[in-house]
Amino acid sequence: MIKKLIIIISLFLLSINVYAKDFNINSSSAIVLADDKILYQKESDKVTKIASLTKIMTAVVTIENTDDLNKKVTITKDDVKDILALDLASASLKEGDVVSINDLLYGLMLPSGGDAAYALARVVGGTKENFVSMMNKTAEKLALEHTHFTNPVGFDEQNNFSTARDLSTLFSYALENDTFKKIVTTDTYLASDNYHTYTSHIRKNSLVGDYLEGGKTGTTNDAGLCLASFAYDKGVRLMVITLNAPLDYASKPQYADAKTIYSYYINNYDLQKVVKTNEKVLSLSVSNAVKEFMDFHPVKDKYLYLPNDFNKEDLRYEYSGMKKLDSKIKKGDKIGHLNILYKGEKIYSENVYLEDNIKFSYIVFMKNHIVYVMGLIIFTTLLFIVRKIKKTTK
Numbered sequence: 521m522i523k524k525l526i527i528i529i530s531l532f533l534l535s536i537n538v539y540a541k542d543f544n545i546n547s548s549s550a551i552v553l554a555d556d557k558i559l560y561q562k563e564s565d566k567v568t569k570i571a572s573l574t575k576i577m578t579a580v581v582t583i584e585n586t587d588d589l590n591k592k593v594t595i596t597k598d599d600v601k602d603i604l605a606l607d608l609a610s611a612s613l614k615e616g617d618v619v620s621i622n623d624l625l626y627g628l629m630l631p632s633g634g635d636a637a638y639a640l641a642r643v644v645g646g647t648k649e650n651f652v653s654m655m656n657k658t659a660e661k662l663a664l665e666h667t668h669f670t671n672p673v674g675f676d677e678q679n680n681f682s683t684a685r686d687l688s689t690l691f692s693y694a695l696e697n698d699t700f701k702k703i704v705t706t707d708t709y710l711a712s713d714n715y716h717t718y719t720s721h722i723r724k725n726s727l728v729g730d731y732l733e734g735g736k737t738g739t740t741n742d743a744g745l746c747l748a749s750f751a752y753d754k755g756v757r758l759m760v761i762t763l764n765a766p767l768d769y770a771s772k773p774q775y776a777d778a779k780t781i782y783s784y785y786i787n788n789y790d791l792q793k794v795v796k797t798n799e800k801v802l803s804l805s806v807s808n809a810v811k812e813f814m815d816f817h818p819v820k821d822k823y824l825y826l827p828n829d830f831n832k833e834d835l836r837y838e839y840s841g842m843k844k845l846d847s848k849i850k851k852g853d854k855i856g857h858l859n860i861l862y863k864g865e866k867i868y869s870e871n872v873y874l875e876d877n878i879k880f881s882y883i884v885f886m887k888n889h890i891v892y893v894m895g896l897i898i899f900t901t902l903l904f905i906v907r908k909i910k911k912t913t914k
Contacts, residue, residue: 543780546773547762548744551684552781554756554825556692557867559785564685567666568763571738571746572609572632573687574674579625579703580694581654582640589622589699590712599639606675608634612716623711629703629736630718634673641672648672659686662693676742684761691735691748691759704734722749727775729782737774741767745774753786756825792830794860794868795822801837802858802872804844824867836861841872849874 543550549563583589595617603610611633613619619627621643627636638648645651648671655669667682667690674680682690694700703709709718722737724730728749735749745765751758760781765773795801797820841856842849849855853874860868 543777543784545762545777545780546765547777548764549684550760550762550777550781551688552761552785553688553692553759554785554789556759557825559825560781561684564688565666565683566763567681567683569676569680569740569743570674570682570687570763571676571740571743572674573682573736573738573746573748573761573763574669574672574680575628575632575637575738576687576690576694576736576748577655577658577669578637578640578651578672579628579700580690580697581651581658582621582625582628582644583697583699584658585644585654586621589625590620592618592620593624593639593643594618595635595639596642599642600635602638603635606634608673608675610634611636611718613639617716618713619716620712623713623716625699625703626706626709626711626718627716630706630709630720632737634675637672659690662689664689674738674740674743676740684763687748687761687763688759691750691761695750695757701734704736706734722747725775727772728779729786731782731786732778739767745772747774747778749778751782751786753789754791754825756791758782758785788828789825790828791823792826793821794824794826794832794835794862797821802839804842804855822868824862826862826867830862834863836864838866839872 543560543562545562547562549566549568550561551558551564552560595613595615597615600610600613600615602608609632611624611627611631613627613633613635621640624633624636624640624643627633628640641648641651645654651672652669655672659667659669664682664686667686668679670677670680695704704720705723707720707723711717720734722735723732725732729751731751731753733750733752735747738746738748743764744767746763747765748759748761750760760778762774762777762781765777838859838861839856840859841854851874854871855874856872858870858872859866
């Protein structure tokens with residue numbers, strides 16, 4: 521007896537711009553995601569300078585290539601010599617300071633220390649050049665097709681660039697790492713030397729909102745004001761990447777953009793139940809089985825982050841795959857694919873598999889092939905009569 525089909529969930533990075541607000545923001549490119557699904561984008565594939573958002577990759581490469589984050593490091597002259605010359609943000613490190621790699625990571629991400637970036641590149645990569653190569657290999661691994669690095673700091677160089685979309689992929693990947701996430705969501709950090717103290721200017725930012733969890737800023741003449749940040753709304757992680765806002769340090773347009781975007785989604789979106797366990801979303805015919813049709817009901821309710829004016833009538837289920845099932849299909853076999861569309865745009869995607877074997881029914885088979893069965897009976901009977909007559913006449 522057929523019991524049910526099961527859905528094996530396979531979420532994709534899906535754009536649902538069809539119902540996104542067209543924000544009037546200062547930044548020349550931006551992207552907004554809810555649990556890695558794109559809600560909004562503006563010139564998200566535009567290649568541009570990214571300033572200190574580069575340091576997100578610097579932190580990722582350091583964490584992934586360091587066995588002991590508590591290892592002590594002595595700051596050298598080369599680590600700090602370019603800070604003043606290039607007018608870089610500093611973690612206030614001096615030649616001869618002894619700090620841990622973990623301290624350097626906080627100095628890298630909270631005050632955006634260029635000195636911390638150079639020290640990490642030297643310690644982890646051996647040389648700055650080798651460390652940059654590691655950065656680019658990680659970018660290649662993450663399929664960041666429009667990203668390239670030439671320095672671990674993020675100062676303006678022709679071939680140090682990325683896009684809002686690539687940065688959202690990188691930032692999302694970085695946040696999967698507990699160490700990285702802890703750093704960017706820390707309010708204040710006291711280094712192991714009990715001297716250096718670093719404070720986050722992003723968390724609970726008054727210019728944006730006390731819901732802001734953390735992130736990274738970036739500023740150069742060519743990159744403008746950049747911001748990568750994230751917050752939570754109804755348990756959904758919202759991520760906002762904005763690049764190239766005008767260099768207006770008084771009004772801070774990058775924070776104004778973030779506030780505009782976050783406020784809109786927090787006030788106008790919620791988790792909407794788009795699929796219920798008792799709701800039939802798929803029905804397939806079955807050959808030669810007890811039941812003529814097999815209905816599919818999801819294993820659990822499915823909620824998606826959608827507008828408050830969400831109308832279920834705007835949902836449509838789109839199935840592709842086998843239209844008729846039979847006993848040749850075995851348990852665990854993939855039988856098709858189910859998409860959920862909202863206002864014509866795909867927002868959810870899943871594979872459909874057979875949970876139980878289909879039991880063949882001889883009775884149903886005979887009913888479905890009654891003409892052939894009757895023909896076989898008549899033919900067999902006539903053949904028997906003919907043979908009997910032949911024996912009688914002999």
